[in-house]
Amino acid sequence: MTVQTTKKLNIDRWATTQEIRQQPAVWRSFGPRLEPIAAEIAAWLALRQHEEVWFCGAGTSAFIGETLASHLNRRPGPARFRAIPTTDLVASPKSYIRPGVRALVVSFGRSGNSSETIGVLDLLAAHAPQYDRLHITCNGDSALGRAKPEGEGELRTIVLPPETDDRGFAMTSSYTTMLLSALACFDQPAEGVGALFARLADAAETIIAREFERLETVSAPGRAVFLGSGPLTGAARECALKVLELAAGQVPTSWDSSLGFRHGPKAIVDDSTRVFVFLSSDPHTRRYDEDLAAEIATQFGAVVLTRIGEASTGPDIAVPAVAGDAWDAVLYVITGQMLAVAWSDGLGIEVDNPFSAGNLTRVVAGVKLYPLETERKLYGGIDLGGSKIESCLFDADLNLLEKRRIETARSYDGLLDCLAAEAEWLAQRAGGPLSLGIGLPGLIDKRSGKSLTSNLAATGHPLSADLAARLGRPTPVENDCKCFALSEANGGAGAGYRTVFGLILGTGVGGGVCVDGRLQTGLNGLPGEVGHIGIPAALLERQALPLLRCGCGRTGCYETLVSGPGMTRIAEAVGERKVEPEAIAAGALAQDPVLARVFDVWLSLLAELIHTVQLTIDADCVVLGGGLSRIAGIAGQLEQAFTEVRLPVVRSPRFTVARFGDASGVRGAAMLASGMEIG
Structure with a gap:
């Protein structure tokens, strides 16, 4: 130099x-x-x-x-x-x-x-x-x-x-x-x-x-x-x-x-x-x-x-x-x-304070700060069920503001009329048009947009596109179990976990998978549809359980025995009497030997299903929803059953019950409307 x-x-x-x-x-x-x-x-x-x-x-x-x-x-x-x-x-x-x-x-x-x-x-x-x-x-x-x-x-x-x-x-x-x-x-x-x-x-x-x-x-x-x-x-x-x-x-x-x-x-x-x-x-x-x-x-x-x-x-x-x-x-x-x-x-400058006149200072102060003013964002979520439609209004933080229920129409045109009316009600309560998301029990073909449901007139119809035409704006429609998973992974019981599996246990069995808070949809929208995984024949034989035809048209799906009606079927096979799930859980808690046996068989089947899920997606957290998730102590009991069937190298995920309960699915539908990212 x-x-x-x-x-x-x-x-x-x-x-x-x-x-x-x-x-x-x-x-x-x-x-x-x-x-x-x-x-x-x-x-x-x-x-x-x-x-x-x-x-x-x-x-x-x-x-x-x-x-x-x-x-x-x-x-x-x-x-x-x-x-x-x-x-x-x-x-x-x-x-x-x-x-x-x-x-x-x-x-x-x-x-x-x-x-x-x-x-x-x-x-x-x-x-x-x-x-x-x-x-x-x-x-x-x-x-x-x-x-x-x-x-x-x-x-x-x-x-x-x-x-x-x-x-x-x-x-x-x-x-x-x-x-x-x-x-x-x-x-x-x-x-x-x-x-x-x-x-x-x-x-x-x-x-x-x-x-x-x-x-x-x-x-x-x-x-x-x-x-x-x-x-x-x-x-x-x-x-x-x-x-x-x-x-x-x-x-x-x-x-x-x-x-x-x-x-x-x-x-x-x-x-x-x-x-x-x-x-x-x-x-x-x-x-x-x-x-x-x-x-x-x-x-x-x-x-x-x-x-x-x-x-x-x-x-x-x-x-x-x-x-x-x-x-x-x-x-x-x-x-x-x-x-x-x-x-x-x-240069003759005062090194420790080159700006003695005060036009620059050691610590910048006096800057006027303006609060970020954001418009009042509201979102609508609709849970479309076989007998009831629940519509909910949420604020920007997805806090529930208002809700109402109406009967589900039996025809497709009637269904569209109901949904359009609910969209209008939500807009009135919000003070203007708002983004809307819908959850329904069934699958949506990602290519054609057509729905496949077991108890709705929407089957075979592109519900999202038809409703968007009625309302004049896009309206996302997603499986209700996936909406549930999205809700619980973001601010719910699965918050803070990277991979969350949301599992609904009710009249059917289904779920959704979220990674880093994003719902995973895959090629066909199938991630989480675990109710239609086949039960191993050896497992049925060991428990002396029947091989049953599923509503999906296949035989031997987990849903036939792990759902609410499935627990009753286990009681018929093991205890030789028809008992509803609530009575089975209560009897097991009261140490009724027959009902305790029924509950244990059901729990072991569910644990085997979760183990299959873990071998596939290796979730950090499993969040339970649906009617059977209200069984007292179900998360802890399932965790114990899982430890008994898992491979030695498999660690248990966290098992927990949904934070938002029955409202979680409709909250997830509102998340679709809010622009929550989907994989």
Whole structure:
């Protein structure tokens, strides 16, 4: 690097200089304390199975997320990592917040009290309380540090050592320690957090000892450009901001990726510019960095260029390679911090407070925050049964507001008339047209839209299309068991579990499967139609049970014996008398030997069915609904029966009863109307 030099400066009089120098000691001290905290959070992250992870902050805190997202998105798995500045999230929340997404919001804040930090806390509490949150702050007494969980989402907080809450205007040790703390949670090092922090501290001490005194003599350029690729793009952006801030705008800066810089931004380079190229540790990426560096040197002369990277690359400033670009980003940024202090001091600027006039402040405050005003969203759900139609009005949070029941018409045209009338009633109660979803007992051919039901006049008709023509808007129609599963997987008894199997046990047997809150429909809409799985002949023989014809036209389906009427059939076969399910359950509880035997046979059949389901979808949670789910203690009894029939390597899912009871199916129908995602 060819430089113009000035006399050596007394930069150690500034708090900012001391905060740059203290970073290795902070990391070395904090690493062992952070290690168990990071391990606990890593385990929590694995359990929560987030689909999206947002790294949020303003200014420097936002650039942390850019490095993290670039690095973590290289990993396999369903989670996608995004850097979303709090300034964007607060100003345009509808661009990011979506229903049905299992999200984690990671908030970074030095002070933890900036306007945007407060804005995000308020926004999530009001509009996404189901999102999990991780707060990383340097100020435990801040709004970020003291925040409590809101709604169903869980919260974890990491408070950094107080010395990271920089006294100076610029974020230095706060930036590097927050970045390293997040990496410790999301990218657990095999050697241990404490050991890696110590190695990074050794590398930082080497850079500071070797370069700080030399960089003190480097004159401030007319312009400065910082370039990096992958995780180092965020580091380049942070360096550009440090110089712009501490030079009080007297050194205009730019940043970009090595490839992106060629597309217009290179226009900033002139004879007064200094271009700093960060050389990636990734051999593939580094080729592009080196090509750009060579191009800059050729076009503008070597005097404008400074190459920063691992010693073997022949850089102008050597940065030890410790753990890859994301972890090593803190070492690159220290170089930018040192340059910013030296240039600021050389320009006669007060380094710790470059904006003494107050046009910029250490903590952004006074920003007027506007509440997100949303229209009053209401949704309608209709549960279409063989004898009754139940219509329900729900608010945006799927709380039940009103409901009514009417008789089910016997003809298809009459059925359409009934549904149109119910849609009109719901619209009247809502104060205007609203989205509507319908659940019915039967299958819907995904190709033709035609229904197949056992007790409705809708069989053979495209109910959804015909009703949409009547109402003038799309009207989704889905199997009622699948609506039940969708409801219980989202805010119900299955909330928080990745794969949920909802099982209705009533006059028939059916269910639905949800993964990450999304209903799975498959090729034919069949996932969950377990009542029509065949019972093994050996099982029937062992229990001396008959092989019965099912209403679907097949013989030997589980529904023939596991449904409510099926339990009565077991009583006829085992106890030689006809007994209704309620009396069988009560008799078993009273230790009637015959009825207890009937109930045990029924329970063992149901456990075998669940075991078959587990071998297929391996659900985390099984939610029971329908009339038979009201048997006292059914979830615990089924779990015990399952342990007796399962393979040795099969773990039991959680067995539970529906949170929303008989209303769960119609709630799920309303979810169809709300746009809840379906796989």
